[in-house]
Amino acid sequence: MDLLSDAIAAVRVGRPTSNRLRAGDDWCYRFAPYEGAGFHVLLRGSGWLIPDGGPPVPLGAGDVVLVPHGRAHTLSATPDAAGAVPFETAVADPAGRTEFLCGKYRLAHARRHPVLASLPDVVHLPAQVGRHPELRAAIDLLGGEVTEPRPGSATVLTGLLDLLLVYLIRAWLAGNPGAGWPRALRDTEVAAALEALHANPEAPWRIEDLAARVGLSRATLARRFTALTGQPPMAYLTWWRLTTAARLLQDTDLPLPSIAAKVGYGSPFAFSHAFKRQFGVAPGGFRSAP
Known part of the structure; x- marks a missing residue:
C-alpha cells in the first residue's frame, strides 16, 4: 500500500497539461479558479505569485510552486496583480529574460483525500542546491520535452507530470514532519x-x-x-x-x-x-x- 499513490489516484481526472513560456520585462498573467491543482516552475528570471486574498510570494530562478486547491492567482513581474491578463492569451517573447513552465492537474475535489486537503493554498519550494534531487531531475526532463517534442512525447509528458505532482507533495510532507498527516505517515x-x-x-x-x-x-x-x-x-x-x-x-x-x-x-x-x-x-x- 502506498497511501500517497492511492490519494492521487482517487482524485485524478483525465490527463495533466503543461506549457513553457518566455516573457518580456513587463508581464502579469491571471489564472482563474480551477477544479484541480496548478504548478509553476520559474526556469529563469524572477517574479511573484500573488494568490487571491493572500500575500505575494517572491520567486527566483529554479523555484517551484504548487497551488493544490485550484485557488485563483496571478503570476507577475512585480508584486502587483493590477492589469493582469488571462494566461491563455499570453504571447511568448523570444527575447524575454523570464521563462516559466506552467501546468494543471484535473482533480475531483469532492473525493479529495485528507492528506491532499491538508496542503496549504500555496506550496512554495525555493531552489536550494542539493535539496529534492528527484524533483529537480523531473523538472529538467519536463522542460526539455515541452521545448522539443519528440516521438512519444505525449506519453513521456504525462508520466513526468505525474512524477512532478508526487515529488512536490513528498517535498511538502518531508518539510512539515510535525503536522497531522505527515506525522501520521511517520x-x-x-x-x-x-x-x-x-x-x-x-x-x-x-x-x-x-x-x-x-x-x-x-x-x-x-x-x-x-x-x-x-x-x-x-x-x-x-x-x-x-x-x-x-x-x-x-x-x-x-x-x-x-x-x-x-x-x-x-x-x-x-x-x-x-x-x-x-x-x-x-x-x-x-x-x-x-
Missing part, C-alpha cells in the same frame, strides 16, 4: 493501520481487529489515529470505501453489486444508502453525471 502503528485499511478495504474490519493487527490497545489506536488524521479509524474506513467506490463508478463499467463487494458492503442496497449519504446522490446518478 507514526509506525498509525501508518500500519492505514496500510491495512487501504490494502483490504473490503475486509470486515472492527476496531479491535485493527488494533491487534498493529499491536496497540483499542483505546490507544483510536486516540492516536484520530489525533493525527482527524477522524476515528472506522470513520476513515467508511470514507475510504466510498471514495474508492466513487472512483470505480467513474473509471470502470463494473456493475453496482461488484463495486459494493469490492468496498466491503454486503448488499447493493446498503452500499447505495451509504454512498448517497456521503455524496448526496445515488451511485447510478453519480456514474451518469457529466
Whole structure:
C-alpha cells in the first residue's frame, strides 16, 4: 500500500497539461479558479505569485510552486496583480529574460483525500542546491520535452507530470514532519493501520481487529489515529470505501453489486444508502453525471 499513490489516484481526472513560456520585462498573467491543482516552475528570471486574498510570494530562478486547491492567482513581474491578463492569451517573447513552465492537474475535489486537503493554498519550494534531487531531475526532463517534442512525447509528458505532482507533495510532507498527516505517515502503528485499511478495504474490519493487527490497545489506536488524521479509524474506513467506490463508478463499467463487494458492503442496497449519504446522490446518478 502506498497511501500517497492511492490519494492521487482517487482524485485524478483525465490527463495533466503543461506549457513553457518566455516573457518580456513587463508581464502579469491571471489564472482563474480551477477544479484541480496548478504548478509553476520559474526556469529563469524572477517574479511573484500573488494568490487571491493572500500575500505575494517572491520567486527566483529554479523555484517551484504548487497551488493544490485550484485557488485563483496571478503570476507577475512585480508584486502587483493590477492589469493582469488571462494566461491563455499570453504571447511568448523570444527575447524575454523570464521563462516559466506552467501546468494543471484535473482533480475531483469532492473525493479529495485528507492528506491532499491538508496542503496549504500555496506550496512554495525555493531552489536550494542539493535539496529534492528527484524533483529537480523531473523538472529538467519536463522542460526539455515541452521545448522539443519528440516521438512519444505525449506519453513521456504525462508520466513526468505525474512524477512532478508526487515529488512536490513528498517535498511538502518531508518539510512539515510535525503536522497531522505527515506525522501520521511517520507514526509506525498509525501508518500500519492505514496500510491495512487501504490494502483490504473490503475486509470486515472492527476496531479491535485493527488494533491487534498493529499491536496497540483499542483505546490507544483510536486516540492516536484520530489525533493525527482527524477522524476515528472506522470513520476513515467508511470514507475510504466510498471514495474508492466513487472512483470505480467513474473509471470502470463494473456493475453496482461488484463495486459494493469490492468496498466491503454486503448488499447493493446498503452500499447505495451509504454512498448517497456521503455524496448526496445515488451511485447510478453519480456514474451518469457529466
